Amino acid sequence: MTTTTLTALDVVQDAPVIPVIVLNDTTHAVALAKALAAGGIRMLEVTLRSPVALDCIRAIAAEVPEAVVGAGTVRSAADAQAAVAAGARFLVSPGYTSELGQACQTLQVPLLPGVATASEIMQATADGYSVLKFFPALQSGGVPMLKAWFGPFGDVKFCPTGGVSPDNAGQFLALPNVACVGGSWLVPAEALAKQDWAAITALAQAASRLERAV
Numbered sequence: 001m002t003t004t005t006l007t008a009l010d011v012v013q014d015a016p017v018i019p020v021i022v023l024n025d026t027t028h029a030v031a032l033a034k035a036l037a038a039g040g041i042r043m044l045e046v047t048l049r050s051p052v053a054l055d056c057i058r059a060i061a062a063e064v065p066e067a068v069v070g071a072g073t074v075r076s077a078a079d080a081q082a083a084v085a086a087g088a089r090f091l092v093s094p095g096y097t098s099e100l101g102q103a104c105q106t107l108q109v110p111l112l113p114g115v116a117t118a119s120e121i122m123q124a125t126a127d128g129y130s131v132l133k134f135f136p137a138l139q140s141g142g143v144p145m146l147k148a149w150f151g152p153f154g155d156v157k158f159c160p161t162g163g164v165s166p167d168n169a170g171q172f173l174a175l176p177n178v179a180c181v182g183g184s185w186l187v188p189a190e191a192l193a194k195q196d197w198a199a200i201t202a203l204a205q206a207a208s209r210l211e212r213a214v
């Protein structure tokens with residue numbers, strides 16, 4: 001897939017789970033991306049939460065062609081520009097502003113905007129975004145909320161993130177308006193610190209085998 005053809009739907013349909021990754025050590029980035037891709041998880045959300053996040057995105061983009069690196073925790077147009085300049089091929093935001101939506105359209109980069117209310121869904125869809133991150137999913141109503149949204153927003157696909165785990169992922173993925181889920185459990189801090197790439201590949205394999213309705 002090239003940057004120009006990747007769509008938000010491509011991002012959410014590639015695998016049942018998008019890993020939410022926090023990296024504090026640039027030297028871990030390439031090995032981690034390879035470990036996840038080896039387990040069938042190619043769409044990787046590297047959060048802009050650490051000072052080295054952009055360097056990690058740059059390294060994965062340059063050295064792991066089997067993965068598609070994106071940036072998470074994108075909060076502003078400036079974040080979006082910096083992430084794309086580093087090589088991010090999709091962006092994920094915890095919330096939504098029209099300024100961010102406009103910036104991503106100018107950058108021609110797919111965005112999964114974060115929403116937690118009907119009004120936010122209406123704002124994002126009015127701006128042309130129909131593949132949305134539901135964040136924080138569990139805390140904002142979880143599965144019952146998604147069922148309620150399916151009525152008025154049946155054309156919208158969601159990636160619930162926040163509080164999703166192997167224990168409840170199946171309940172989210174069984175819904176007709178859930179394309180995939182996001183979660184941090186594929187990259188446990190302990191496994192990362194120990195550079196236990198085999199453990200991370202095993203978690204990715206299990207995640208890529210989760211059944212989904214969409």
Ligand SMILES: O=C(O)C(=O)C[C@H](O)[C@H](O)COP(=O)(O)O
Nearest residue numbers: 072073094161162163164183184
């Ligand atoms: O930083 C962001 O922009 C985020 O997307 C926050 C993440 O969605 C949550 O940190 C997911 O966390 P878990 O509940 O541990 O899976």
